[in-house]
Amino acid sequence: MFCRSCGKEIPEGTKFCPYCGASQNGVSSTNANDTGSFGWAVLGFFIPLAGLILYLVWKDTQPKNANQAGKGALTMVILNAVLIVVYFVCIAGLVGCTATA
Ligand SMILES: [Zn+2]
Known part of the structure; x- marks a missing residue:
């Protein structure tokens, strides 16, 4: 084996x-249900919490689906983190501009 x-x-x-x-x-x-469908990644992307829960529930029984859901959730989390950083950089930049203007 x-x-x-x-x-x-x-x-x-x-x-x-x-x-x-x-x-x-x-x-x-x-597992016949473990198709690794991209739909789970989409679900995880739009509802990261659901993706995370599905990942934890499925990681042993349906690893492909779990990976998709986890990947979607992770993508969204990273994207959010990047957006937050960009947001704060922009705010800092704007404040800097108005301060020097
Ligand atoms: Zn091993």
Whole structure:
């Protein structure tokens, strides 16, 4: 068998991967619902909190869907962080301009 996490070959029935330590227990990775649909990324993007919750709920049973939802949420969080930084830089810039004008 192969490690569910790092993909290295490990002895059959091993509970933890000797290479990366990942647990080999749990639901089979061949979950029919785990399509990794881009829709979950979109959901995570518009509702980051939902994306985060879905990621935490699904990370073991539906890793592809979890990754999509997590990616969407993360993209939104980063985008927000960038916008906030840009916003404050602009404010600082405007204040600077009016102060020197
Ligand atoms: Zn491993």
